[in-house]
Amino acid sequence: MDAVVTPLCSPVLNIERVEDLSEHVLLHHLDYSEWNEWLRLVGAEHIEANRGPIIDDVTTTVQAAVHGAGVFLSLQKLFSDELESGKLAAPLPTEASPRTGYYLVYLESALNQPEIKCFRDFLLDESTKAWPARRTKSSPGDAVCGIPVRGEAELRICLGVADRPTDALFFGF
Numbered sequence: 001m002d003a004v005v006t007p008l009c010s011p012v013l014n015i016e017r018v019e020d021l022s023e024h025v026l027l028h029h030l031d032y033s034e035w036n037e038w039l040r041l042v043g044a045e046h047i048e049a050n051r052g053p054i055i056d057d058v059t060t061t062v063q064a065a066v067h068g069a070g071v072f073l074s075l076q077k078l079f080s081d082e083l084e085s086g087k088l089a090a091p092l093p094t095e096a097s098p099r100t101g102y103y104l105v106y107l108e109s110a111l112n113q114p115e116i117k118c119f120r121d122f123l124l125d126e127s128t129k130a131w132p133a134r135r136t137k138s139s140p141g142d143a144v145c146g147i148p149v150r151g152e153a154e155l156r157i158c159l160g161v162a163d164r165p166t167d168a169l170f171f172g173f
Helices: 018-024 031-041 058-065 076-085 110-113 114-130
Strands: 005-008 072-075 104-105 157-162 168-172
Touching: 005 076, 018 157, 031 072, 058 072, 072 076, 104 110, 104 114, 110 114
Parallel strands: 104 157
Antiparallel strands: 005 072, 104 168
């Protein structure tokens, strides 16, 4: 899966150029950072990104876009069914790769659990397939995402060891 995001919206919205985004509501997931980064990467910093609702639920964000309430950023591959059915459109050919990462944090002892080890191995295998040229490892003792690493760490999938049981498994963006 390429880590490339593009604006997605209802096909009824009239968006033909990046500049057209200034006339539409920008839907944000969790904060304004993703739109700010994307607009910077495509050379459209003049478009105000810090506007529109911040929604903490991806499903709600997608439904808002499907119903024409605004435009959100995402990987097209995550919404291929909606794009194929015509519920969503990717109106711009413009894509960008924001500094987004995926993190798996677990207790060192969690690797004794077959489910955790299997999930970890799956993520490493998929990251190697998706980003073979970008795969880099850190050394044990390095800090990745503010977490001391006692094993390998990937550029896109950072593996760290948590210090508290509440951090036993965390996967997010």
